[in-house]
Amino acid sequence: MSVRGTKDLRTAIIALALFALGPGCSCAQQIATRGKLAACQRPAPGGIVTEPEEIRSHHAVLKAELTYVNFTAADGQEQYCYLSTSGGEAPTLRVHPGDLLILRLKNELKGPADLAANSGAQVPASTTTNAPTNSMFMPVQSPCDGVSMTALSTNLHFHGLTVPPTCHEDDVLRTMVDPGSRAFEYRFRIPRDQPPGLYWYHPHVHGYTNVQVLGGASGALIVDGIARANRLLLGLPERLFIIRDQNLLNPDAQPVQSGNVPPPIVLRDPEGDILNTGTGGGKPAKDLSINFIPVPFPQYPPAQILVRPSEKQFWRVLNGSAITYLDLQVLADNVPQPLGVVSLDGIPINEDGTAGNRIIWQSHILLPPAGRAEFIFKGLPKGVHASFVTRTVDTGPAGENDPTRPLAAITVSDVAPEPARLPGSAAPLPRSTSSVWLADVKPVRTRTLYFSETPQDPKNPNSPTIFMLTVEGQPPMPYDPRSSKPNIIVRQGDVEDWIIQNRTRELHAFHIHQIHFLMLDWNGVPVDEPFLRDTVNVAYWDGKSSQYPSVKLRMDFRDPSIVGTFVYHCHLLEHEDGGMMGTILVEPKPAQRTASKAVSRSAHFAAQGSAKF
Numbered sequence: 001m002s003v004r005g006t007k008d009l010r011t012a013i014i015a016l017a018l019f020a021l022g023p024g025c026s027c028a029q030q031i032a033t034r035g036k037l038a039a040c041q042r043p044a045p046g047g048i049v050t051e052p053e054e055i056r057s058h059h060a061v062l063k064a065e066l067t068y069v070n071f072t073a074a075d076g077q078e079q080y081c082y083l084s085t086s087g088g089e090a091p092t093l094r095v096h097p098g099d100l101l102i103l104r105l106k107n108e109l110k111g112p113a114d115l116a117a118n119s120g121a122q123v124p125a126s127t128t129t130n131a132p133t134n135s136m137f138m139p140v141q142s143p144c145d146g147v148s149m150t151a152l153s154t155n156l157h158f159h160g161l162t163v164p165p166t167c168h169e170d171d172v173l174r175t176m177v178d179p180g181s182r183a184f185e186y187r188f189r190i191p192r193d194q195p196p197g198l199y200w201y202h203p204h205v206h207g208y209t210n211v212q213v214l215g216g217a218s219g220a221l222i223v224d225g226i227a228r229a230n231r232l233l234l235g236l237p238e239r240l241f242i243i244r245d246q247n248l249l250n251p252d253a254q255p256v257q258s259g260n261v262p263p264p265i266v267l268r269d270p271e272g273d274i275l276n277t278g279t280g281g282g283k284p285a286k287d288l289s290i291n292f293i294p295v296p297f298p299q300y301p302p303a304q305i306l307v308r309p310s311e312k313q314f315w316r317v318l319n320g321s322a323i324t325y326l327d328l329q330v331l332a333d334n335v336p337q338p339l340g341v342v343s344l345d346g347i348p349i350n351e352d353g354t355a356g357n358r359i360i361w362q363s364h365i366l367l368p369p370a371g372r373a374e375f376i377f378k379g380l381p382k383g384v385h386a387s388f389v390t391r392t393v394d395t396g397p398a399g400e401n402d403p404t405r406p407l408a409a410i411t412v413s414d415v416a417p418e419p420a421r422l423p424g425s426a427a428p429l430p431r432s433t434s435s436v437w438l439a440d441v442k443p444v445r446t447r448t449l450y451f452s453e454t455p456q457d458p459k460n461p462n463s464p465t466i467f468m469l470t471v472e473g474q475p476p477m478p479y480d481p482r483s484s485k486p487n488i489i490v491r492q493g494d495v496e497d498w499i500i501q502n503r504t505r506e507l508h509a510f511h512i513h514q515i516h517f518l519m520l521d522w523n524g525v526p527v528d529e530p531f532l533r534d535t536v537n538v539a540y541w542d543g544k545s546s547q548y549p550s551v552k553l554r555m556d557f558r559d560p561s562i563v564g565t566f567v568y569h570c571h572l573l574e575h576e577d578g579g580m581m582g583t584i585l586v587e588p589k590p591a592q593r594t595a596s597k598a599v600s601r602s603a604h605f606a607a608q609g610s611a612k613f
């Protein structure tokens with residue numbers, strides 16, 4: 001076709017588009033908006049799982065621009081979308097330790113009225129109660145002192161990165177990016193000693209995190225170099241799977257009946273979520289998706305993972321769910337396959353430096369919301385019927401129903417696309433010799449914190465739940481964003497032990513920003529974990545035992561860059577939004593002591609000239 005012909009065709013397409021938009025539109029703006037929404041459309045069930053677009057660093061700098069939009073999809077779901085400049089949704093950010101990350105975030109969220117005008121979709125009445133609205137007060141303020149947050153505010157948390165809790169880095173308490181403002185720039189350096197592995201980004205505006213993450217607002221951040229920590233991974237093909245939850249696509253459907261067993265009765269908690277049946281079946285509280293391909297209740301048509309025959313792969317899996325627990329398993333002809341775990345929460349499991357190339361073989365992997373697991377998939381022969389599933393998780397009598405269900409069928413084929421591979425050779429990560437492994441540090445004090453819940457109206461158990469995470473000795477109350485008084489104050493350089501109790505009848509997942517921790521005890525039983533976590537599940541209370549279920553965690557405040565105020569909370573986001581959060585202030589060391597402080601891991605790596613990874 002001639003250049004002229006191409007131009008004519010383009011003119012005709014634009015004319016058609018204008019015609020379709022109807023009269024009286026702000027046409028250029030609507031075309032732009034619709035282009036973004038088209039790019040954000042989610043795939044249909046049953047599709048082939050592909051990896052998200054990647055944005056990689058060049059010359060030690062990663063530059064990314066994300067436009068953040070929302071819309072009501074044709075199926076009525078409220079969706080939130082991070083869009084890259086090349087049109088990819090929720091791109092994976094790939095960095096090396098020591099890289100500079102420059103991320104510009106443009107907030108183009110719209111309230112229900114604007115959504116209806118732009119998308120042509122019907123906005124359900126329910127969205128006026130639990131989704132953004134333009135009618136709320138939109139403050140004119142600096143994004144760095146955004147103390148008043150609205151449903152259209154957003155920000156980013158870089159989950160698991162050891163980055164300072166300051167504006168333009170990893171602060172969620174004061175950083176509020178509002179629509180209409182200029183693109184907000186995040187700019188920070190990935191720590192040189194950040195363990196290589198899977199991290200992620202998501203919004204963290206108190207009160208509105210759940211609706212945004214449930215709508216799909218999350219993406220992966222990979223710190224490259226994991227084969228340097230575990231040489232058994234050198235050269236393996238790598239896959240990334242992000243499991244997200246979303247509201248049910250078929251909320252009125254009944255569970256598929258097996259045999260003569262009647263489906264469990266659907267009961268709901270005061271928040272309207274479907275309660276755990278304890279049977280492993282029944283209607284789930286949420287649907288799941290894998291790399292945005294939905295696997296909807298009740299038929300659960302699986303997505304398709306294509307693999308080559310007997311090809312060993314390295315799988316990275318993020319539970320990006322707002323509230324759903326996963327218990328991952330690979331079945332081949334109904335037999336669970338061993339999964340070789342090499343990393344949890346972005347931290348290689350040989351982080352203590354004593355057991356190189358360590359692998360823990362498991363037949364299933366429990367992942368609370370926000371948890372990550374990176375593991376070796378051993379490969380499967382042709383002709384096998386295989387699937388990637390989540391087993392049911394007993395979330396407690398007050399928890400949501402997370403039944404057993406498939407995520408994807410694994411199809412073994414000679415013509416499966418070849419995934420990108422980890423480097424075939426790389427220098428091993430240097431071992432730290434001067435920083436003391438956290439298990440060997442004497443804590444300066446022990447604190448107890450506890451999850452608790454109470455109905456808003458003490459006389460009405462069905463009234464909405466108040467969610468709390470309280471430091472023992474302080475009055476229990478939900479997180480108050482207006483309070484500037486931290487719940488906990490520690491000194492940089494300290495190491496503390498925290499006992500986290502669960503005094504409720506459902507599971508909670510404890511998470512703290514900025515640092516990782518070492519789990520010492522599980523329900524009073526010592527565990528010996530050679531790695532750190534940033535999110536940990538806490539078992540539910542049976543309602544009668546005199547001892548509450550608990551975990552004991554060693555909290556590491558030694559990193560000299562982590563000074564300031566940040567949060568710890570339950571990572572079931574409905575709970576967090578409902579108040580299950582607290583703040584901690586890490587005070588700097590007095591100046592005279594700073595010079596003689598123990599050498600941090602970062603300082604150690606820099607000192608031995610290994611900083612350039």
Ligand SMILES: [Cu+2]
Pocket residue numbers: 507508509570571572575576580
């Ligand atoms: Cu919780």
